[in-house]
Amino acid sequence: MESMLGSSRVRVRCLDGKTRMGRIIGKMKKRVWVREGDVVIVVPWEFQDEKADVVWRYTQPQVEWLKRKGYLEGY
Structure with a gap:
């Protein structure tokens, strides 16, 4: 995530x-603290490709696992 x-x-x-x-969805907004630099999953909108919904935030151990397995090559 680049900026808030x-x-x-x-x-x-x-x-x-x-x-x-x-856009951070309401379910996440109430339960998960999202900060700049976090790795998140976004789902692009079907009708506007330049907008998306943030649906998941990875914790630091999860990010390290994704890097080791090769899923985050560009990160």
Whole structure:
């Protein structure tokens, strides 16, 4: 995640090379603390490709595991 924009909005850099404006969904907003630099899963909107919903945040041990297994090559 690149930056927090306020009001549950974030700017995310995706593995496909695009930068999208993400929206933290309500379920995550109430339970998970999302910060700049976190690795998150986003789901692009079907009708606007430049926007997405943030649906999951990885913890640091999970990020290290993903790097070891080769899933985060560009990170």
